[in-house]
Amino acid sequence: xxxxxxxxxxxxxxxxxxxxxxxxxxxxxxxxxxxxxxxxxxxxxxxxxxxxxxxxxxxxxxxxxxxxxxxxxxxxxxxxxxxxxxxxxxxxxxxxxxxxxxxxxxxxxxxxxxxxxxxxxxxx
Numbered sequence: 259x260x261x262x263x264x265x266x267x268x269x270x271x272x273x274x275x276x277x278x279x280x281x282x283x284x285x286x287x288x289x290x291x292x293x294x295x296x297x298x299x300x301x302x303x304x305x306x307x308x309x310x311x312x313x314x315x316x317x318x319x320x321x322x323x324x325x326x327x328x329x330x331x332x333x334x335x336x337x338x339x340x341x342x343x344x345x346x347x348x349x350x351x352x353x354x355x356x357x358x359x360x361x362x363x364x365x366x367x368x369x370x371x372x373x374x375x376x377x378x379x380x381x382x
Contacts, residue, residue, distance in 0.1 A: 280351075281348065281349045281350055281351055282350065282351060282352060282353070282354050282357070283344070283347035283348045283349055283350035283351075283352070284344055284347070284348055285354060285357070286343075286347055286350060286352055286354060286356075286357035287340060287343035287344040287346075287347045287348070288340060288344075289354075289357045289358060289360075289361040290339070290343055290357055290360055290361055290364070291336055291337075291339040291340035291343050291344075292336065292361060292365070293360060293361035293362070293363070293364025293365050293368070294335060294336060294339040294364055295332055295333065295335055295336025295339065295368075296332075296364060296365040296368035296369065297364045297365075297367050297368040297371075298331070298332045298335035298336065298368070299328060299329070299332040299368055299371075299372065300367060300368035300369065300370065300371025300372050301368075301371060302316065302327070302328040302331060302332060303328060303371055303372045303377050304371045304376070304377040304380050306324045306328065306377075307377045307378060307380050307381045308377075308380035308381065308382070310382075315327065316328055316331065318330060
């Protein structure tokens with residue numbers, strides 16, 4: 259009778275020594291790009307309140323008003339940021355936690371800029 263023994267990896271040890279860390283760049287790029295898109299929405303919201311020329315420029319359809327331009331351009335900023343970040347970070351091994359913290363900061367700033375108390379402070 260043969261006895262089967264299985265190798266056990268100690269807790270905290272690298273289960274695949276000698277192999278490089280997996281790049282988390284594509285994941286990080288997607289996270290950070292979402293934060294940039296959120297910040298862009300906040301910036302566009304504030305700019306519309308601050309400038310009548312920006313308000314008219316972002317009014318893509320009169321039925322919706324400047325919201326149409328704010329959302330369209332925020333999505334464009336998000337997509338461009340995602341493409342650029344993916345291209346530059348695809349082999350990056352930056353920790354996902356750092357990217358998540360940056361994303362939360364960007365989303366928080368974007369959300370803050372969409373509150374009436376904040377964006378109305380920039381109204382003429």
